[in-house]
Amino acid sequence: MIEPKEALRIILDEVKLQSVEKVNLMDSLGYVLAEDVFSDMDIPPFDNSAMDGFAIIASDTVGSLRESPKKLTVLGSLRAGDVSNVKVVSGSALKIMTGAPTPAGADAVVKKEDTFLNDNEVSVLSEIKKGENIRLAGEDMIKGEKVLSIGTCLKPQQIGLFASLGKSKVKVFKTPTVAIISTGDELVEIDESLKPGKIRNSNTYSLTAQVMLCGANPLSLGIARDNVADTKKKIELGLDNSDVLLTTGGVSMGDYDVVKDVLGDLGAELKFWKVAQKPGMPLAFWRLDDKLIFGLPGNPVSTMVCFEEYVRPAVLKMMGRKLIFRSEVNAVFEHDLKKKSGRVFFVRVNVRRKNGEFYVSLTGPQGSGILKSMSLADGIAVIPSDKTLIKTGDKVKVHLVNLPEDH
Amino acid sequence: MIEPKEALRIILDEVKLQSVEKVNLMDSLGYVLAEDVFSDMDIPPFDNSAMDGFAIIASDTVGSLRESPKKLTVLGSLRAGDVSNVKVVSGSALKIMTGAPTPAGADAVVKKEDTFLNDNEVSVLSEIKKGENIRLAGEDMIKGEKVLSIGTCLKPQQIGLFASLGKSKVKVFKTPTVAIISTGDELVEIDESLKPGKIRNSNTYSLTAQVMLCGANPLSLGIARDNVADTKKKIELGLDNSDVLLTTGGVSMGDYDVVKDVLGDLGAELKFWKVAQKPGMPLAFWRLDDKLIFGLPGNPVSTMVCFEEYVRPAVLKMMGRKLIFRSEVNAVFEHDLKKKSGRVFFVRVNVRRKNGEFYVSLTGPQGSGILKSMSLADGIAVIPSDKTLIKTGDKVKVHLVNLPEDH
Numbered sequence: 001m002i003e004p005k006e007a008l009r010i011i012l013d014e015v016k017l018q019s020v021e022k023v024n025l026m027d028s029l030g031y032v033l034a035e036d037v038f039s040d041m042d043i044p045p046f047d048n049s050a051m052d053g054f055a056i057i058a059s060d061t062v063g064s065l066r067e068s069p070k071k072l073t074v075l076g077s078l079r080a081g082d083v084s085n086v087k088v089v090s091g092s093a094l095k096i097m098t099g100a101p102t103p104a105g106a107d108a109v110v111k112k113e114d115t116f117l118n119d120n121e122v123s124v125l126s127e128i129k130k131g132e133n134i135r136l137a138g139e140d141m142i143k144g145e146k147v148l149s150i151g152t153c154l155k156p157q158q159i160g161l162f163a164s165l166g167k168s169k170v171k172v173f174k175t176p177t178v179a180i181i182s183t184g185d186e187l188v189e190i191d192e193s194l195k196p197g198k199i200r201n202s203n204t205y206s207l208t209a210q211v212m213l214c215g216a217n218p219l220s221l222g223i224a225r226d227n228v229a230d231t232k233k234k235i236e237l238g239l240d241n242s243d244v245l246l247t248t249g250g251v252s253m254g255d256y257d258v259v260k261d262v263l264g265d266l267g268a269e270l271k272f273w274k275v276a277q278k279p280g281m282p283l284a285f286w287r288l289d290d291k292l293i294f295g296l297p298g299n300p301v302s303t304m305v306c307f308e309e310y311v312r313p314a315v316l317k318m319m320g321r322k323l324i325f326r327s328e329v330n331a332v333f334e335h336d337l338k339k340k341s342g343r344v345f346f347v348r349v350n351v352r353r354k355n356g357e358f359y360v361s362l363t364g365p366q367g368s369g370i371l372k373s374m375s376l377a378d379g380i381a382v383i384p385s386d387k388t389l390i391k392t393g394d395k396v397k398v399h400l401v402n403l404p405e406d407h
Numbered sequence: 408m409i410e411p412k413e414a415l416r417i418i419l420d421e422v423k424l425q426s427v428e429k430v431n432l433m434d435s436l437g438y439v440l441a442e443d444v445f446s447d448m449d450i451p452p453f454d455n456s457a458m459d460g461f462a463i464i465a466s467d468t469v470g471s472l473r474e475s476p477k478k479l480t481v482l483g484s485l486r487a488g489d490v491s492n493v494k495v496v497s498g499s500a501l502k503i504m505t506g507a508p509t510p511a512g513a514d515a516v517v518k519k520e521d522t523f524l525n526d527n528e529v530s531v532l533s534e535i536k537k538g539e540n541i542r543l544a545g546e547d548m549i550k551g552e553k554v555l556s557i558g559t560c561l562k563p564q565q566i567g568l569f570a571s572l573g574k575s576k577v578k579v580f581k582t583p584t585v586a587i588i589s590t591g592d593e594l595v596e597i598d599e600s601l602k603p604g605k606i607r608n609s610n611t612y613s614l615t616a617q618v619m620l621c622g623a624n625p626l627s628l629g630i631a632r633d634n635v636a637d638t639k640k641k642i643e644l645g646l647d648n649s650d651v652l653l654t655t656g657g658v659s660m661g662d663y664d665v666v667k668d669v670l671g672d673l674g675a676e677l678k679f680w681k682v683a684q685k686p687g688m689p690l691a692f693w694r695l696d697d698k699l700i701f702g703l704p705g706n707p708v709s710t711m712v713c714f715e716e717y718v719r720p721a722v723l724k725m726m727g728r729k730l731i732f733r734s735e736v737n738a739v740f741e742h743d744l745k746k747k748s749g750r751v752f753f754v755r756v757n758v759r760r761k762n763g764e765f766y767v768s769l770t771g772p773q774g775s776g777i778l779k780s781m782s783l784a785d786g787i788a789v790i791p792s793d794k795t796l797i798k799t800g801d802k803v804k805v806h807l808v809n810l811p812e813d814h
Contacts, residue, residue, distance in 0.1 A: 080591055081605060099606070155616070156614075157782040185488030190575050191573065197507065199452065200571050202568070209563035226488075253458075253460075298506065367547075368457075375562075
């Protein structure tokens, strides 16, 4: 039996970064950039007007007032998307729309609201400073500049930045495929009827959703029965078609717990079995070639907690994400909780924030089969192995699983 | 010109909850539950063993010690998924696997690690308490109990809970379709070559990604040119196929800003135009029948910020989400910033957390076309309208746009 920290270290040491693929820009949301990106042009590409108004020479407006405006001759009009050969000289102006290139000669734009137009004569109602309302070429990005770094997780603003640079393909780290096998003779599929002794296979569903929220591809392989032949067939199928394989159940002390035997036969290297934690003690972890294999316990909550604490960081690391852990906060515990020493307890809690301080309370009974208290949890409080008593008001570390805004 | 708060209030007042649809369980992740859900059975459905071991009568083990174990006759073995007709009587035990129903007569399970088996006689190496290692029927959910409430945003743990109840279909609020039209003669598509005076259409891409991150369906309709005919055609197409329509550009003071005219002709009711904010001043908002229409400004950052501050909460409210706003924190500002009074400034900032306190610094120049400083931002600091100076060390409100773990 090893400590949770040691288990996590072993897992993360085995993670290899995914290979690189080129995807369409709109498919890259949430992926991690696998290249440094440089601008191959100035953005904006040309000086342009930030306002609808008139391109002018700023010095022409010295002393301009609403009561005694300076008047300029309008040489024409320029819309966004067009270019003009007109040169603005002292005493003249060019009507200009937002985004249109500023014409030669002009060094400022007076916005429409600060003018009065009469035929082809525009009155400027205030003094305008040189450069006012002109966006300079390259003020966003300069040609040759590094604008995004490898390892950036792509969000809407980076997608927009790529678009403005005309990059319709992006190099990203491939999203891993995570195969999921639930094991157990007691399991039936969710729309089958329940016979005595049977329960429904919920782990496939919760795990599939957890994989999806990581941004990885789930591959659900259904239920493997508690015999070597069926378990081996499903595991081989999973290994052939995934980067990470998850099994649930079949890793405990039972006579029909065949997962470990099957993986041993297939040549997988067992890195550890059993972690000093509750829930999730029977957790096992193997490596086979480039594949990571997690033997998750069968209880619904154990499975979900082990995914959160071990599988999720591994998958995010494979994808090239820099921050692979949930936000961890110190929170005030609102119960007395007794436990035996020797195991870390992962406790399902509700998280509240009040005056900048976090408070957590238990969401209900903590049995490893009790999904209801998991479904109410925003966080997992981590109670250290050596503690035997946590008292109301004590501080505990909490991994924030659902942020408030996710509700 | 209205205040940002008033603009938001007007928008949210116009939001109608989406209609309800039934979706497959695995398609419901991130949706909002549109019904209260009751358990139609006990979960677990029967008392069962939490361990691999032996089902026994606890009182048989009184006085049991490793040195002088009590010995019980093993009546047989029961695997998960099976049921047994065996009745455990004093002096006997039934070998049992995790998840198997506890047999009649037994009131505890001793785990395998605490026993020693010799043929059909098991030695129990310690005293076992009544109820130990037995999971009671209904300990997770009781038949008839309300287990999930309308308005719950479905996450992996709720998906698992539905599965355990055998519910393969879920009633949720329909995800809205958000149509996106970029307007402007200056725009070219991202893989076209750039001619003088032209820039690339980045808004369609950043908005599409923002819509996706809300959990809504984006419908990208490309570029509408700055003339009534083309703009009208695209807007009609958008209205016919969406719940929310976004346009970018064409809502300012320019001669070719036709969006307002077209929507007026189509009978849309203009709820407001112009908000006292920077960026995003020309924001406009209409209602037409059940459709909400946002006229977003054309500058890339104005568009994104207006989406964040106005469109996102509206879309989340339509979807039935309870918490529709980003987390707001008070943060220490790390610059001196001068501004004119009369407008709220939305400022792009980098957010750091240190000793439980948030600190924010500007990500770069704040021009409304400067995507680079947007691409580096984790938050939007909200500088009140009446402020003209924020000093280093002052506290400001910050909307957290990207949580640290998103990087």
